Structure formats: C-alpha cells, structure tokens
Amino acid sequence: xxxxxxxxxxxxxxxxxxxxxxxxxxxxxxxxxxxxxxxxxxxxxxxxxxxxxxxxxxxxxxxxxxxxxxxxxxxxxxxxxxxxxxxxxxxxxxxxxxxxxxxxxxxxxxxxxxxxxxxxxxxxxxxxxxxxxxxxxxxxxxxxxxxxxxxxxxxxxxxxxxxxxxxxxxxxxxxxxxxxxxxxxxxxxxxxxxxxxxxxxxxxxxxxxxxxxxxxxxxxxxxxxxxxxxxxxxxxxxxxxxxxxxxxxxxxxxxxxxxxxxxxxxxxxxxxxxxxxxxxxxxxxxxxxxxxxxxxxxxxxxxxxxxxxxxxxxxxxxxxxxxxxxxxxxxxxxxxxxxxxxxxxxxxxxxxxxxxxxxxxxxxxxxxxxxxxxxxxxxxxxxxxxxxxxxxxxxxxxxxxxxxxxxxxxxxxxxxxxxxxxxxxxxxxxxxxxxxxxxxxxxxxxxxxxxxxxxxxxxxxxxxxxxxxxxxxxxxxxxxxxxxxxxxxxxxxxxxxxxxxxxxxxxxxxxxxxxxxxxxxxxxxxxxxxxxxxxxxxxxxxxxxxxxxxxxxxxxxxxxxxxxxxxxxxxxxxxxxxxxxxxxxxxxxxxxxxxxxxxxxxxxxxxxxxxxxxxxxxxxxxxxxxxxxxxxxxxxxxxxxxxxxxxxxxxxxxxxxxxxxxxxxxxxxxxxxxxxxxxxxxxxxxxxxxxxxxxxxxxxxxxxxxxxxxxxxxxxxxxxxxxxxxxxxxxxxxxxxxxxxxxxxxxxxxxxxxxxxxxxxxxxxxxxxxxxxxxxxxxxxxxxxxxxxxxxxxxxxxxxxxxxxxxxxxxxxxxxxxxxxxxxxxxxxxxxxxxxxxxxxxxxxxxxxxxxxxxxxxxxxxxxxxxxxxxxxxxxxxxxxxxxxxxxxxxxxxxxxxxxxxxxxxxxxxxxxxxxxxxxxxxxxxxxxxxxxxxxxxxxxxxxxxxxxxxxxxxxxxxxxxxxxxxxxxxxxxxxxxxxxxxxxxxxx
Numbered sequence: 001x002x003x004x005x006x007x008x009x010x011x012x013x014x015x016x017x018x019x020x021x022x023x024x025x026x027x028x029x030x031x032x033x034x035x036x037x038x039x040x041x042x043x044x045x046x047x048x049x050x051x052x053x054x055x056x057x058x059x060x061x062x063x064x065x066x067x068x069x070x071x072x073x074x075x076x077x078x079x080x081x082x083x084x085x086x087x088x089x090x091x092x093x094x095x096x097x098x099x100x101x102x103x104x105x106x107x108x109x110x111x112x113x114x115x116x117x118x119x120x121x122x123x124x125x126x127x128x129x130x131x132x133x134x135x136x137x138x139x140x141x142x143x144x145x146x147x148x149x150x151x152x153x154x155x156x157x158x159x160x161x162x163x164x165x166x167x168x169x170x171x172x173x174x175x176x177x178x179x180x181x182x183x184x185x186x187x188x189x190x191x192x193x194x195x196x197x198x199x200x201x202x203x204x205x206x207x208x209x210x211x212x213x214x215x216x217x218x219x220x221x222x223x224x225x226x227x228x229x230x231x232x233x234x235x236x237x238x239x240x241x242x243x244x245x246x247x248x249x250x251x252x253x254x255x256x257x258x259x260x261x262x263x264x265x266x267x268x269x270x271x272x273x274x275x276x277x278x279x280x281x282x283x284x285x286x287x288x289x290x291x292x293x294x295x296x297x298x299x300x301x302x303x304x305x306x307x308x309x310x311x312x313x314x315x316x317x318x319x320x321x322x323x324x325x326x327x328x329x330x331x332x333x334x335x336x337x338x339x340x341x342x343x344x345x346x347x348x349x350x351x352x353x354x355x356x357x358x359x360x361x362x363x364x365x366x367x368x369x370x371x372x373x374x375x376x377x378x379x380x381x382x383x384x385x386x387x388x389x390x391x392x393x394x395x396x397x398x399x400x401x402x403x404x405x406x407x408x409x410x411x412x413x414x415x416x417x418x419x420x421x422x423x424x425x426x427x428x429x430x431x432x433x434x435x436x437x438x439x440x441x442x443x444x445x446x447x448x449x450x451x452x453x454x455x456x457x458x459x460x461x462x463x464x465x466x467x468x469x470x471x472x473x474x475x476x477x478x479x480x481x482x483x484x485x486x487x488x489x490x491x492x493x494x495x496x497x498x499x500x501x502x503x504x505x506x507x508x509x510x511x512x513x514x515x516x517x518x519x520x521x522x523x524x525x526x527x528x529x530x531x532x533x534x535x536x537x538x539x540x541x542x543x544x545x546x547x548x549x550x551x552x553x554x555x556x557x558x559x560x561x562x563x564x565x566x567x568x569x570x571x572x573x574x575x576x577x578x579x580x581x582x583x584x585x586x587x588x589x590x591x592x593x594x595x596x597x598x599x600x601x602x603x604x605x606x607x608x609x610x611x612x613x614x615x616x617x618x619x620x621x622x623x624x625x626x627x628x629x630x631x632x633x634x635x636x637x638x639x640x641x642x643x644x645x646x647x648x649x650x651x652x653x654x655x656x657x658x659x660x661x662x663x664x665x666x667x668x669x670x671x672x673x674x675x676x677x678x679x680x681x682x683x684x685x686x687x688x689x690x691x692x693x694x695x696x697x698x699x700x701x702x703x704x705x706x707x708x709x710x711x712x713x714x715x716x717x718x719x720x721x722x723x724x725x726x727x728x729x730x731x732x733x734x735x736x737x738x739x740x741x742x743x744x745x746x747x748x749x750x751x752x753x754x755x756x757x758x759x760x761x762x763x764x765x766x767x768x769x770x771x772x773x774x775x776x777x778x779x780x781x782x783x784x785x786x787x788x789x790x791x792x793x794x795x796x797x798x799x800x801x802x803x804x805x806x807x808x809x810x811x812x813x814x815x816x817x818x819x820x821x822x823x824x825x826x827x828x829x830x831x832x833x834x835x836x837x838x839x840x841x842x843x844x845x846x847x848x849x850x851x852x853x854x855x856x857x858x859x860x861x862x863x864x865x866x867x868x869x870x871x872x873x874x875x876x877x878x879x880x881x882x883x884x885x886x887x888x889x890x891x892x893x894x895x896x897x898x899x900x901x902x903x904x905x906x907x908x909x910x911x912x913x914x915x916x917x918x919x920x921x922x923x924x925x926x927x928x929x930x931x932x933x934x935x936x937x938x939x940x941x942x943x944x945x946x947x948x949x950x951x952x953x954x955x956x957x958x959x960x961x962x963x964x965x966x967x968x969x970x971x972x973x974x975x976x977x978x979x980x981x982x983x984x985x986x987x988x989x
Contacts, residue, residue, distance in 0.1 A: 014300055014304075015297055015300035015301040015303075015304055018293075018296060018297055018300055019293075019297045022293040022296070022297065023293075026286070026289055026290060026293060029285075029286065029289060030286055033282040033285070033286065036282075037275070037278060037279055037282060040275055040278060041272065041275050044271055044272060044274070044275050045238070045249060045268070045271065045272070047271070048249040048266040048268065048271040049236045049238075049249045049251065050236075051249075051251075051266055052194075052236065052248070052249045052250055052251035052264045052265055052266045053234060053236045053251030053252075053253070053264075054251070055188065055190065055194075055196065055251060055264035055266075056196075056234070056250075056251035056252055056253040056262045056263060056264035057234060057251070057253045057255070057262075059184070059185055059188070059196055059198075059253070059262045059264060060253035060254070060255055060256050060262040061256075062184055062185075063181070063184070063198065063256050063258075063260055063262060064255070064256035064257065064258070066180075066184065067145060067147070067162075067256065067258045067260070069107075070107065070110070070145060070162065070174070070176070071144075071145035071164065073103045073106075073107065074103070074113070074145060074162075074164035074172050074174065075143060075164065076099075076103075077096070077099050077100060077103060077113070077164075077172060078164065078165075078166050078167075078172065080095070080096070080099050081095075081096045081099070081166065081167075084096060093124075096115065096124070097124055097125070100113045100114075100115075100124070100172075109176055109177050109180035110174055110175070110176055110177075111153070111159055111174075111175040111176070111177055112126045112127070112174065112175050113126075113172055113173070113174040114126035114127065114128060114172075114173045114174075115166060115170060115171070115172060115173075116128045116129065116132060116170065116171050116172075116173045117169070117170055117171075118133065118137065118169040118170065118171075119132075119133060120132035120133060120171075120173070123170070128173065129148075129151075129161060129173055131148075131149070132148070132161075132163060132171060132173060135148045135149060135161075135163075136148060136163040136171060140165055141165070142165055143165070144164075144165070145162060145163075145164050145258065146162065146163045146164070146258075146259075147160065147161075147162060147200065147258045147259050147260055148160070148161035148162065148163060149161060149200065149202075149204065150178060150200075150204060150206060150218065150219055151175065152219075153175075153177075157177070157178065157179060158177075158178035158179075158206075158218045158219060159175035159176060159177060159178065160175070160176040160177075160178050160181075160206060161173065161174075161175060161176075162174045162175075162176055178206055178207055178218055179207075181198050181206055181207030182207045182208075182209060184207075185198075185207065185209045186209055188209070190209070190210070190211065190264070190265075190266070191211070191266055191267060191270050191271075192211055192267060192270045193210075193211070193246055193248065193266075193267020193268075193269060193270045194210065194211065194248070194264070194265055194266050194267055194270070195208060195209065195210035195211075195241070195244075195246075195248070195263075195264070195265045196208070196209050196210075196262070196263070196264045196265075197209075197217070197243075197262070197263045197264075197265075198260055198261070198262055198263075199222070199224070199260070199261045199263065200259060200260060200261070201230070201259045201261070202221065203221050203222045203223055203224045204219065204220070204221045205217045205218055205219065205220045205221070205222070205243070206218065206260065208243070210244065217243050220243065222242040222243065223242065224261070225237055225239065225252070227252070228252040228254060228261055230254075232254045232255070233254060233255065234251070234252060234253045234254070234255065235251070235252045236249070236250070236251050236252070237249075237250050237252070238250070238268070241265065246265075246267060246269075247267075247268045247269070248265030248266055248267055248268055249265065249266050249268060249271065250263055250264070250265040251263070251264045251265075329347075329351065329429060329430035330347060330427055330428070330429045330430075331344065331345050331346075331347035331348025331349070331350070331351050331427065331428050331429075332344075332345045332347075332348060332425070332426070332427050332428075333345070333348050333412070333425065333426060333427070333428065334423075334424070334425040334426075335363075335386070335423055335424040335425065336360055340362060340363040340364070341360050341361070341362060341363070342360065342361060342362070342363050342366065343358075343359075343360045344358065344359060344360075344361065345358050346358050348428055349361075351398075351406070351408060351428055351430050352366055352369055352398055352408075352428075353369060353398065353399075353400040353401055353406070363382075367379055369398045369399060370396055370397065370398055370399075371396065371397035371398065371399055371405065373397075374396035374397050375396075377394070377396070378394055378396045378410075381393075381394045385412065385413075385424060386424055389413075389414050391411065391412070391413045392410065392411060392412040392413060392424060392426060393410070393411045393412075394409075394410055394411075395407065395408065395409045395410070395431065396408055396410070405432075406430060406432050407430070407431045407432045407434075407435040408428050408429065408430060408431065409428070409429045409431045410426060410427070410428045410429075411426050411427060412424045412425060412426020412427070413425070413426060452471070452473050453473050453474065454473075455473055455475055455551070456475055457475055457551055457552065457553055457554075458472075458473065458475045458476035458479045458480065458533075458551070458552040458554075459472070459473040459475060459476060459549075459550070459551055459552075460472040460473070460476050460487070460550050460552075461540070461542050461547050461548065461549050461550070462491070462492050462547060462548055462550065463542075463545055463546075463547055464539075464545075464546040464547055464548055465545070465546065466491065467491040467492050467493060467508075468488070468490070468491050469487045469488050469490055469491070469492070470488070470542055470543070470547060471542070472484055472487040472488070476552070479525075479531075479552075479554065480495060480523070480525050480526060481525050481526030481527055482526050486526075492504070492550075495523045495524055495525075496521070496522070496523065496524065497522055497524055497530065500521065500522055504521070519534070519535060520532060520533070520534050520535075520555065520559070521533055521535055523552065531554055531556045532554070532555050532556045532558075532559040533552040533553060533554055533555060533556075534552075534553045534555050535550060535551070535552055536550070536551045536553070537549060537550045537551070569582075570582035572644040572646065574622060574625060574626065574629075574644075575625060575626060575629035575633075575644045576626075576629065576633070577629055577632075577633055577636075577642055577643050577644040577650070578641070578642070578643040578644070579643060579644065579645075580643050580644070580645045580651055580704060582643070583641055583642075583643035583651060583653070583700070583704075584699070584700040584701050584704065585700075586641065587599065587641075587653065587699075587700035587703075588699050588700050590655075591694060591699075591700070597655075598657040598692060598693065598694070599640065599653055599654060599655050599656070599657050599692070599693070599703075600653070600654040600657045600659070600660035600663065600690060600691070600692045601651060601652070601653050601654075601690070601691050601692075601693070601700075601703050601704050601706075601707040602651070602652040602653075602654075602660075602663055602664060602667055602688055602689070602690055602707060603645075603649065603650075603651055603688065603689040603690075603691075603704065603707035603708045603710065603711040604632060604649065604650040604651070604652065604667060604671070604686050604687075604688050604711070605648070605649045605686060605687045605688070605689075605708075605711040605712070605714075605715055606628065606648040606649065606650075606684060606685070606686050607685040607686060607687060607715065623675070623677050624675050624677070624682060624684065625648065627675045628650075628670075628671075628675065628684060629644060629650070631670035631671075631673075632650045632652060632667070632670060634670070635652055635663065635666045635667055635670055636652050636653070638663075638666065639652065639653070639654040639655070639656070639659055639662070639663045639666070640652075640653045640654050640655035640656070641653040641655070649708075649711075651704055651707070652667060657692050660690060660692065664688065664690060664721055667686075667688060668688070668720065668721065671684055671685075671686045671720075685720075686720070687711045687712070687714035687715035687719070687720065687721075687722075688710075688711060688714060688720060688721040688722075689706075689707040689708060689709065689710025689711030689712070689713070689714060689721075689722055689723075689724060690707060690710060690721065690722070690723045690724060691703050691704075691706035691707035691709075691710060691723070691724035692724075693706065706724040706728075706729065707724060709724060709728045709729060709732055710722045710723060710724040710725075710728060713728055735791060738783070738787070738788060738791060739791050739795055741777075742775075742788055742791055742792060742795070742797055743795075743797065745775060746797075746800055746801065746804060748778070750775055750776055750777065750778065751773060751774070751775055751776075751801065751804060751805075752774050752776060752977065753771045753772065753773060753774070753805065753808050753809065753812060753977075753978070754771075754772045754774050754975035754976055754977060755769040755770070755771055755772070755812065755826075755975065755976065755977075755978055755981050756769060756770045756772060756968055756973060756974065756975040756976075757769055757968060757972055757973035757981070758770060758827070758946060758966050758967070758968040758972075759966065759967060759968070759972050759973075760965065760966050761956070761959060761960040761964060761965060761966060761967055762960070762965075766821070766824055766985070767823075767824065767825070767966060768824055768825040768826065768827055768859060768966075769812075769816075769824060769825075769826055769827070769981065770826075770827045770828075770829075770861070770968060770975075771805065771808070771809045771812060771826055771827065771828050771829075772785070772829075772975045773785060773789075773801070773805055773829075774975075775788055789831070792831075793831055793832070793833055796833070798831045798833050798834060799833060799834060799837065799839075802830070802831065802834045802840075803843055805828055806828060806843060806844065806847050807847060809826045809828050809858065810826075810847045810848075810850070810851040810853060810857075810858070811851070812826055812978050813825070813826045813851070813853060813857050813858070814851055814852075814853075815978060815982070816978075816982075819982050819985070819986075821985065822854075825856055825857055825858065825859050825887070826857065826858060826859070827858075827859035827860070827861055827889070828858065828859070828860055828861070829860075829861045829891065830860045830861065830862055830866070831866070832863075832866040835862060835866055835874060835877050835878075836866075836873055836874065836877070840877060840881070841877065841880035841881055841884060844858065844881065844884055844886060845884050848884065848885070854885075855885030856885060856887060857885075858885075858886050858887075859886065859887040859888070859889060859909075860881060860886055860887075860888055860889070861888075861889045861890075861891040861912065862874075862878075862888065862889070862890060862891060863890070863891050863892055864890060864892070864893065867890070867906060874906070875905065875906055875907070878906060878907050878908075879907055882907045887909040887910070888907065888908055888909050888910075889908070889909060889910035889911070889912050889946065890903075890908060890910070890911050890912060891912045892912065892914040892948075893911045893912055893913060893914060893934065903937075903941055903943075904941065908941075908943055909943065909944060910938075910943055910944040910945065910946055910966075911934065911937075911938045911943050911944070911945055911946070912945075912946045912947075912948055913931060913934050913935075913945060913946070913947045913948060913964070914948060914949075915948045915949020915969070916949075917930045917931050917934070918931065918947045918948060918949050918950060918955060918959070918969070919949060919951075919955075920955070921955050921958050921959070922952075922954040922955055922957070922958040923954075928958070928962075931947070931959070931962065931964070932962055935962060935963050935964055939963070944965050944966065945963075945964050945965050945966065946964075946965070946966040946967065946968065947959050947964050947966070947967040947968070947969075948967075948968055948969065949968075949969045949970075950967045950968065950969030950970075950971045950972060951969050951970045951971050952971060953971065955969075955971070956971060956972070
C-alpha cells in the first residue's frame with residue numbers, strides 16, 4: 001500500500017510541467033518575433049516610400065532645370081526678335097532664323113524650332129503643328145513655356161512638342177527628342193524592380209526607365225491616381241504598375257511647373273527581400289524550438305511511463321502467484337515435522353475437497369481421501385521419497401464428498417540443501433481435465449482409425465520429410481491397384497505423372513505452416529491409367545513425425561464434363577472453331593504480353609449460304625459449313641488463329657501483320673474450290689475484309705469490327721476482298737446517326753410526299769401520279785431516298801413509314817378528287833418487308849374504308865426482287881390486293897432477274913420499263929430493241945406498259961410511235977408537292 005500512495009506523486013512528474021512552461025515560452029517567443037517582424041516590415045516599406053519620393057523629387061528638379069533652360073533660350077529668341085524688328089526690320093526675318101538655328105545647334109536635344117501662327121502654320125522653314133490651337137492656345141501665358149503632347153518622329157522615336165508665346169498670336173514651336181528624358185534618368189540607381197517614369201497631365205508616358213527589360217513604353221497612356229491627377233505637388237503611394245504589373249512604392253512629383261509628372265517606384269518584393277530572409281530565420285528558430293521542446297517532453301514522458309510500468313509490475317507480482325495457482329488448479333504443501341503434519345495452501349485444501357483455507361493437517365487426512373485402488377501405491381512412494389530423499393512424483397485419484405473423482409498429479413522433493421532428509425515440500429495439480437481429454441483423444445483415435453479404414457474414398461498419410469506413404473486404406477488399394485505393402489514402399493511422387501512432379505515439389509516448398517496443398521491433380525494407377533482427383537489434405541502428427549493426411553476424390557468424369565463445357569464455351573460446336581469472343585480474349589492477352597505487336601485480321605463473310613438449307617437441306621448446309629471451316633482452320637493454323645462468328649462468318653488472324661497478303665491469297669484459294677457433296681459440286685462465294693491493328697487505345701474487338709466493316713463494304717460492292725480504311729467507319733457512323741434520326745422523323749413530321757404525273761401517250765391525259773417519299777431535314781435539304789430507304793428496311797422502320805405513306809396517299813387522292821381529278825389514281829411503292837408481312841392488305845382496306853376510296857384509286861408498285869424472294873407468299877399477298885381493287889405494277893422491269901414464269905402466274909396489271917432502257921431510246925438501237933421487246937412482251941401477256949425517266953421529246957415520240965401506253969419523267973413533269981401539282985393542273989386547264 002505505501003507503494004500505491006507514492007504513485008500519484010511520481011506520476012505528476014516534470015513532463016507536464018515542462019510541456020506547459022515550454023508552450024507558454026514558445027507562444028511568447030512567436031508573438032515577440034511576429035511583432036518585431038511586422039515592425040521591421042513596416043519600417044522597410046516606409047523607407048522604400050521615402051526613397052521613391054526622393055528619387056521622384058530629384059528627377060523632377062532635373063526636369064525643371066532642363067525645361068527652364070529651354071524656356072530661357074526661347075525667351076531669348078523672342079526678345080531678340082523684338083530688337084530685330086525695331087533696329088533692322090528688313091533683316092528681322094533672316095536674323096530670327098539665324099538665332100533659331102544657333103539655339104538648335106547649341107541644344108542637341110532639340111530637333112527644330114519653327115515660328116508658327118495662331119493656327120499652327122509654319123512661318124519659317126520647318127514643320128508646323130495643326131493641333132497647336134487645341135493644346136497651346138487655351139493655356140497661353142506670356143513668357144511661359146508650354147509642354148504639348150508627344151509626336152512620332154517617323155523613325156520609331158518620339159518628339160515632345162513645346163510652345164513659347166511669340167508676339168501677339170504667334171508661337172515658337174520646338175520639338176524636343178523624348179530620348180533626352182530617358183538619358184536624364186537612365187543612370188539612376190533604381191534597384192532590380194525599380195522604375196522612373198515621366199508623364200504628361202493626361203497620363204501619357206513621355207519616358208520610362210526600368211531594369212529587367214528594354215520595352216519602349218513611350219506613348220502609352222495610363223490612368224493617373226486621384227492624388228496626382230492635376231500633375232502638381234507630390235504624393236507617395238503603394239500600387240501595382242499599369243505598365244508591367246509590378247507592385248511598387250511609388251513617389252510622384254509634379255513641382256516643375258510645366259505639367260510634367262515624375263513617378264519613381266521601388267519594387268516592393270525587392271524592398272522586402274531582406275525581410276523575407278528574417279522571416280525564414282525566425283521560422284527556423286521557432287521550428288527548432290518546438291522540435292527541441294517536443295523531444296524533451298517526449299523523453300521525460302517516456303521515462304515517467306517506464307517508472308509507472310515498473311511500479312505496476314511490482315504491484316502485479318503481489319497477487320500473481322495466487323492467481324497463477326488458481327488458474328492452473330495448483331496448490332503447494334510442505335511436510336512440517338516427523339509426526340507427519342503437512343502444511344497446505346488454500347488451493348491444496350480445496351483440491352482435496354477440504355475447506356479452502358491454509359492449514360496444517362495430519363497426512364492421514366489426505367491419504368484417507370485417496371481412491372482405494374491408488375492409496376497403497378501413493379503411500380509407498382511418499383515413504384520412499386521421505387526416507388531416501390528421491391523426488392516424489394505420482395498421479396492418483398481422490399474421492400470427493402459428492403462421490404465424484406478428481407485426478408491429481410503430485411510432485412515433491414527435499415525442501416532445501418540445509419535441511420535433513422525427510423522434510424519434503426511440493427505441489428499438487430488438478431489434472432482431471434487433462435485425463436478426461438486424454439480419454440477423449442483415445443476414443444477419437446479409435447474412431448479415426450475406423451473412419452480411415454472404412455472410408456469409401458482413398459485415404460492415406462505420408463511423411464512430410466520423405467514423402468513416403470505411412471498408412472493407406474483399402475479404398476486407396478482398390479482405386480490405385482497397389483497393395484498396402486507396395487504403397488508403403490513408395491512416395492507420393494510415384495503416383496504422379498512425371499510432368500506433374502516439379503509442380504508438386506514447388507507447391508510443397510511454398511507451403512507455410514498449416515497451409516493445405518489442395519486442388520485438382522492427375523494421378524497414375526498401377527496399370528498406367530490416369531485419373532483426375534481432388535485432394536483434401538491437412539497437417540497432422542503421425543508417430544511423432546510431421547505428416548499429411550490426404551483424401552483423394554476421383555472426379556475424372558466431372559473433369560471430362562467440365563472440359564467439354566469449357567470447350568463448348570469457347571468453341572462453335574458445328575465448325576469446331578473458337579468463338580470470336582474467345583479469339584478476342586486471346587488477342588488482347590497477347591497484345592498485353594507483347595506490347596506493340598501488330599496482327600492482321602481477315603473477316604470472311606460467306607454469301608447466300610443461308611439459302612442452302614431451305615433448298616438442299618440442313619445436312620448439306622452443315623456439310624458445306626464444316627468443309628469451309630476446315631479449309632479456313634488450315635489457313636488459321638498456317639498464319640496464326642481462326643474463329644467462327646455465327647452465322648456463316650469466319651475470322652482469321654495473321655499474327656505477323658506483314659503476311660496479310662499471303663493470308664488473303666490462301667483464303668481466296670480455299671474459297672475458290674467448290675464443295676463436293678452428294679448433290680454435286682457447290683461453288684461458295686465470300687466477301688473478305690482485311691484490317692490491321694491494334695492502334696493505340698484499340699482492342700481486338702475494334703480490329704475485328706474494322707475487318708467486318710470492310711467485308712460488309714465488299715459485299716455491298718460485290719467484290720471479293722477490300723482492306724479497311726477509316727472512311728468505312730465514318731460512313732458506318734453516319735448511317736447509324738441517320739438511322740437514329742430516322743426514328744424521330746415520323747413523329748416530327750419530317751416526311752412528305754411529292755407526286756410525279758403519269759400520262760397516257762395517245763391523248764397526253766393525266767391518268768395517275770406516283771407518290772414519292774421525301775425526307776426534309778429540320779436544318780434544310782432533303783435526304784436522298786436511296787440513302788434512307790435501305791436503312792428503313794434494315795431497321796424495320798419501313799413498316800410505320802409505309803403506313804404513313806399509305807394514309808398520306810389516300811389524303812392526296814381525296815384532294816385530287818376534290819379538285820375534279822377523281823379519275824387520277826395514286827401509285828405508291830411497296831417494299832419487300834411490307835409485302836411479305838401480314839398487315840398490308842388489311843391496312844389498305846382500312847384506308848379505303850376510312851377515306852371512302854373507290855376501286856382503282858390506289859396503285860402499288862413492286863420490284864422484281866420482292867416477288868422473286870418468296871414467290872408463293874408474294875402471290876398470295878398480291879391476290880389479296882387485287883381483291884381489294886388495287887392495281888399492281890412491276891417497277892424497274894428488266895433490271896433484275898426477270899422470269900417469264902412469275903410474269904405468267906402473278907396477278908399483274910402493268911410493267912414499268914426502267915429509265916436505263918428509255919434513255920436515248922430514239923438514238924440507241926440497243927435500248928430501242930429492248931424497249932420493243934418489253935412492250936411486245938407486256939402486250940402479249942395482256943399487261944399495260946409505263947415508261948420511266950422520259951426526259952426528251954424525242955424519247956416520248958418514239959415511245960408513242962412504238963405502242964407504249966403510259967410514261968412519266970422530267971419531260972412530262974417533275975415530282976412536286978401536291979399543292980404545286982394542283983396549281984399546275986389548274987394552269988394547264
């Protein structure tokens with residue numbers, strides 16, 4: 001307890017006191033230094049103000065004396081002129097000129113002196129000043145020199161104009177070189193950032209000198225401070241220069257009386273540079289002080305903590321033994337005398353089931369509580385130790401009052417070297433928990449042995465040091481084919497394939513502590529066959545040696561299945577080639593591993609292969625595809641990689657980009673050979689796009705996309721191979737942007753219909769108009785139909801656009817009928833998507849009913865390709881249209897794959913002869929022969945004929961003469977909005 005009373009006194013040591021005093025002194029030191037530094041800074045700035053004002057005043061005095069000398073010289077000229085006018089009037093002018101030249105020659109700073117009249121016109125030789133009345137006359141004062149504005153001298157310099165009154169209304173005008181002012185102030189000591197400037201009353205710079213640059217500021221105008229705006233008196237200011245942006249203490253002086261203001265500045269940064277060094281020094285002193293104080297406080301606090309820890313340790317030792325005995329269930333005893341009295345601690349008494357208090361008890365009290373089976377043995381061991389002095393060590397059981405047993409480990413020996421034999425002392429420990437745990441371990445070992453031997457999975461134990469098998473179960477014998485004895489003669493390396501042994505040894509070396517070396521491995525049976533196993537292992541101690549307990553699960557079937565799944569995830573099942581996604585990953589990993597490595601990609605797009613299955617059967621189609629895959633795979637193996645992109649597209653990669661031409665030639669050769677099947681030889685056509693990459697920031701996906709764009713372009717242009725260029729990407733981007741705009745065009749009402757007349761040739765009568773879709777963009781201009789119609793068909797938007805065209809055409813017919821042209825039909829173009837869909841006939845019937853259209857009011861025009869694509873479906877749709885009273889024409893007849901069969905079987909009304917045959921038909925015999933044949937064909941089939949693209953009177957006359965029934969074209973009328981068409985019809989009537 002005395003030690004505890006001293007602790008508060010010792011803990012309130014010197015560290016806190018030193019810290020408090022040190023902080024106070026540090027704050028005082030910082031405040032004192034800050035006050036001194038602020039005072040020093042103010043003193044330096046005040047000194048700079050005084051220096052700049054003194055400099056400005058000095059220069060102002062120099063300027064005053066210089067201008068006063070010029071004033072006296074010009075006053076002398078004026079006085080001499082008056083004398084000459086009185087004494088020698090005839091020679092007064094010449095004498096005046098001589099006097100002026102004398103003054104100019106004596107004053108090198110003067111350029112000229114000229115006598116001018118009140119308007120500034122020169123009266124003697126030299127240049128006058130038309131501006132003089134503006135700046136001199138208002139301030140005219142007898143005998144006073146006036147300073148005027150600057151004037152450029154034509155050589156990059158400046159003159160300062162000076163005027164002195166002469167006579168009644170005349171002036172002596174002199175031009176002073178402004179460089180004279182610069183010479184006057186050039187050699188002044190103005191410091192690094194200082195400057196001296198002369199300004200007139202308007203703030204125009206007459207001259208300026210500053211260090212650190214050769215900038216000519218003469219002629220620039222600045223705003224004068226309010227304190228010196230009248231260019232008189234003196235002032236001292238702190239300001240930032242309007243000319244160079246430098247902050248200075250500026251002194252202004254305008255006491256010369258000539259309206260010239262002198263400004264002298266001392267750079268504030270330069271003036272405060274010594275002060276900044278003082279600030280740095282003071283900061284360093286303060287930093288060193290705080291660092292020293294912190295280190296001192298730290299050392300003192302560390303010492304105090306060490307002392308406090310030592311006191312705490314001494315206090316803890318007071319009850320440590322008691323707590324240790326209690327925690328360890330340990331007690332102490334000592335044999336006190338020859339009469340077998342034993343002194344025991346409270347813990348010893350409690351262990352024997354006695355009252356838990358220290359006492360001296362007879363030895364029999366302890367012996368009688370021992371288990372009958374153990375008492376004789378313990379008494380004998382105690383007597384032997386007491387008689388011979390040998391150590392006493394034994395374990396036994398005691399019976400407690402509640403009938404339970406407690407296991408005790410007792411040990412003892414001679415209490416000290418100076419004591420006689422027979423005086424023993426020792427300890428007793430309650431080991432009941434240990435003996436119970438040992439019993440549980442023995443039971444667990446028996447259970448483990450049973451589990452190990454009877455486990456249906458292979459189980460073994462191997463020595464970590466030698467890797468030899470120590471134990472194996474029967475399941476391992478059955479799975480691997482070795483007997484138990486054969487296993488025990490081997491190491492775990494003997495059941496591994498030779499190629500896996502280095503990996504196994506590496507894994508064993510990298511294992512730390514109890515880390516398991518689990519995972520999937522390949523094992524080898526006695527007969528050499530292999531199996532995939534998943535290893536579960538754990539570190540154990542077996543026979544006193546470090547060992548590993550291993551369970552091996554045979555997962556060969558599962559691994560085979562997973563490998564098949566992994567293959568299917570990255571390969572196409574039909575062709576056996578990698579998917580493009582897997583190929584892309586491989587290329588990106590390769591690019592990451594080999595920076596800068598370029599490769600070439602060929603995108604092979606097979607043409608019309610999707611038509612093989614419907615015509616020749618799926619098996620033939622798959623045979624064709626697999627044959628082409630094998631050929632392209634061989635090319636891929638030769639040059640790098642190959643992959644498949646459903647449907648009917650392949651990607652081939654030349655890992656060496658310089659071999660792209662060889663790869664392309666090999667692909668063309670592979671594609672050129674027909675594929676032979678049971679049905680015969682089948683030629684295969686393909687479009688190939690070539691791209692090289694990757695460029696910075698690109699991945700394999702972009703390079704393959706470039707090749708795909710080039711292949712698409714080749715397919716569109718019906719050529720076999722095209723290399724990629726950036727224009728393709730730009731074109732594709734434009735098409736995408738146009739497609740997005742196309743989706744909004746219907747809602748925004750950007751579409752409109754233009755109508756082109758179709759006339760009957762025998763009487764030139766208007767019989768119908770063709771409604772042509774136009775897309776007017778919001779910014780002005782039209783998008784050509786050849787551009788947006790294919791996009792609409794590809795995106796499916798042609799269906800809603802077609803419905804809109806149908807409705808607008810019906811409205812157009814109603815307007816025509818309202819203006820007396822009810823016999824004029826409206827023809828609309830129908831795309832393949834509309835015709836082959838299910839809704840066209842119903843949509844036409846709905847429009848007819850809604851607008852009350854008569855039979856024949858609507859005509860539809862179809863292209864040959866629409867009819868040929870799915871002839872049976874097309875015929876069915878056309879019959880429905882005919883039943884609805886719609887006339888049907890084949891548009892652009894003769895440009896497609898025309899077939900007499902569909903002309904005979906389809907419900908048609910007219911053939912429209914393509915404009916390419918009508919052009920120059922009157923002069924081109926080939927076109928004429930084709931047109932005659934088409935007209936005769938239509939007449940023979942009972943069909944009407946309409947010629948498109950008639951642009952000349954000669955073409956029209958030929959068609960009329962050769963029996964063509966109707967015609968349309970620019971010669972007969974250009975497509976126009978309905979309002980314009982109606983106006984033209986009214987004008988023609």
